[in-house]
Amino acid sequence: MFTGIVTEVGEVVAVAQNGEVKTFTIACGYPADGIAIGASIAHAGVCLTVTSALTGGPRGTLYTVDAAPETLAITTVADWRPGTRVNLERSLRIGDELGGHMVAGHVDAKARILAREDLGTSTRFRFEVPARFAPFVAAKGSVALDGTSLTVNEVEANTFSCLLIPHTLEVTTWGAAKAGDAVNFEVDLMARYAARLAQFPAAEYASRSKAEATP
Structure with a gap:
């Protein structure tokens, strides 16, 4: 779950096609050691799962996410290219301030x-x-x-x-x-x-x- 309060703007630095799935490499300022493999991050409102994370890149951290065919079909993710900037939000923790409203990250x-x-x-x-x-x-x-x-x-x-x-x-x-x-x-x-x-x-x-x- 998310709240719709953007905490970082990431940048797409690489896109790879793996069959029907696209893998995106995102550069951001979140500390790499604070991003767990399998963590959910909202990317321009789309909940995507982190598949790798390491220190490096132009912003300090690089991580990858995969987008499945359904996501590519109904969201703007299919149009992302290197250089595309995306709003980021980490998933809500119990006890965090609910500054916006309850957002699932499931784009309609x-x-x-x-x-x-x-x-x-x-x-x-x-x-x-x-x-x-x-x-x-x-x-x-x-x-x-x-x-x-x-x-x-x-x-x-x-x-x-x-x-x-x-x-x-x-x-x-x-x-x-x-x-x-x-x-x-x-x-x-x-x-x-x-x-x-x-x-x-x-x-x-x-x-x-x-x-x-x-x-």
Whole structure:
């Protein structure tokens, strides 16, 4: 689990194709001895498993992760090249501050930036998501975009806007984001389960439960 609070920006330094899987080598400032093999790290919102880690590279640490076909199909990972910068977040530890919202690192789809408007004290981005995900986006609700926990401001059909402060633009990849870019989109966990529960009317659920309990 993650919180959508980016703690480092990594850089892709190498990409290798291994059958249907792509292996990425990431350079970052996390201490190598603090990255366990098998650890989960969110990369632009995508939870990937560390397969190796060592000291070296331009940022102090190099580690590798693998991306399977499903990940490559529905996220921006397939487009990563050497030089691509990605938002990073280590997995949540019990007792850590929950600064954003609960994020699983399971990306639902790619959203597209429709517009960027720099307002001086903040920057407004407008996004478009596939229509089937529109019911999961609500004004004042939370979404994870490229691994960043953001609050939704306005919603219209399958488009919505978010305001980012200068600090967020400075310490994440959002400073370079522009209209036309694709970003990884994950709906809020509560919205996901609320939608699933809504598919089962209370009377039908009670009837099924009673039937299953009958010997």
